[in-house]
Amino acid sequence: MIPLLALTTGLCLLLGAPIFCVFAAVALLGWHADGTPLSVVGTDLFRLSSNFILITIPLFTFAGYLLGESGAPGRLVRLSRAFLGWMPGGLAVVSIVACSLFTAFTGASGVTIVALGALLLPALIEDRYAENFSLGLVTTGGSLGLLFAPSIPLILYGVITETPVSDMFLAGLVPGLLMVGVLCAYGVAAARRSGVPRTSASLRELGAALWEARWEIPLPLVVLGGIYSGFFAVSEAAAVTAFWVLVAEVLLYREISLAQLRKVIRDSMVMVGGILIIVAAAMATTNYFIDVDVPTRIFAFIQKFIGSRIVFLVLLNVFLFVLGMILDIFSALVVVVPIITPVAQRYGVDLVHLGIVFLANMQIGYLTPPFGMGLFISSYRFRRGILQITAACLPFILMLVLSVLVITYWPELSLFLVNRGGSPG
């Protein structure tokens, strides 16, 4: 009976049953087979209310949604252009920087592609960048910035593995900059190749752009500065962000009416509810898995085949790359992380480093066929075929893969800021 039910549960996962139900079913089934009363699952679900750091998820998600609905994307693009547009490959660099900043705040939920891509793509093509390059760039931009504070996946990884979220924020900084830097270099090269004319810098435009964005410029400075300097706890930074964005967009810019605000809150909280209920159910499942020593068994099994840390990391990369092709980032985080972290630790992989490797891989997953979410959103938004988008993304994927390899085999890149004791310069 129990193997049959377990099989049904697995089938339901593949066929598209809600993921939280699948997790809950695993926990219920497991404890039932174990002879433990089912109320243990109820207790585990209630533990959702015992973790204060989780409040950052509704707060940051709301702020991101609100920013996406307001005129902030336009102001961000204008400002980045005024600052960086004069460089060779200026607009490409602008796109990369603006997208990664925006994604850090909104999460890679497709908001970036919808809100920023729509502004950047026509501008890029007008500037004589090749169409496929431009498409690939804005699609890649949709998940770039995942490694920067305050992205939700970084927070979730910290919550799931009980790693300090502030450590995750520090660790993501340099690897994230590496990815941004590599893509920028590629952008500059592409601009040269297609003979993009350079524009001259205009102080007047810079001043105007700065003035227009005056209520939003302090936000990343206060939040990122506050988090990275240790002045704010992460939960405090989330509260400040939500409050700030609310005041700026609704009261100062007056771009969001109260009726719109209600819709933004509602929509963002449905998304948050969908994520948190999975987190709650995953906590119940993890509790069961740990109780029956699943990680130990997996370790014992793979130890027969994998002797060294390097081989483990190589296979981990391959595994995560494939995983990213199939699962979206939230499912992958809650399903896979609790199982692989104890195994990885036995191979001497640092938890913080593992998180960065994991998320960097998942970021590529947005762009890889057959199920990369970024590909679908981009195809839908820009009305191009999925094959064209995929082809356009290939060079970008290649470069991100190279960055991920560097990030994987050079742990210090992720860890040196963390090990400096949490107060980077």
Place this chain on the structure above:
Amino acid sequence: MASPPRPRRIALARIEDNLLVLLLVAMIVLAFVQILLRNLFSVGLVWIEPLVRQMLLWVALLGALVATREHNHITVDALSRFLTGRPRSAVGFFCDTFATVVCSLLTYATFQVFLQEFRDPKLGQIVTGLPVWASLATLPAAFSIMAVRFGRFAIRNLKDSLRGAPAK
């Protein structure tokens, strides 16, 4: 099921939406007030943090309720994406039935926890006047409504797969 939604359902939907909005605004304001107090006056209100943590649970449950109502939960859509028509309805029936059963079991499991604490309050109060069992009660309440909603979707999908009506 294709008949226009009943007034009671619309009322419940509106209550859920408004509660969600209210809870988030309250969370933002409370968390922000706490920061102001801590940084400007070096004091803190001890009841804010536990209360906000409970509100997070309620936001999660309400958000999940609305997601259920709109059949908008996070799923692995790798396969279902390519299905249309009757096969899609049939698969939908299978998954929604599964979800109904799971949510019913969760209602039972969380109700047990609530009942135990209600009869013999060991965990005390979250803040003065708000006993832990009251917050525990939100879990079975939410899961039972979710079970009903998934059940409704299951029935609709069953009808569609038998009749061959176009599935959403």
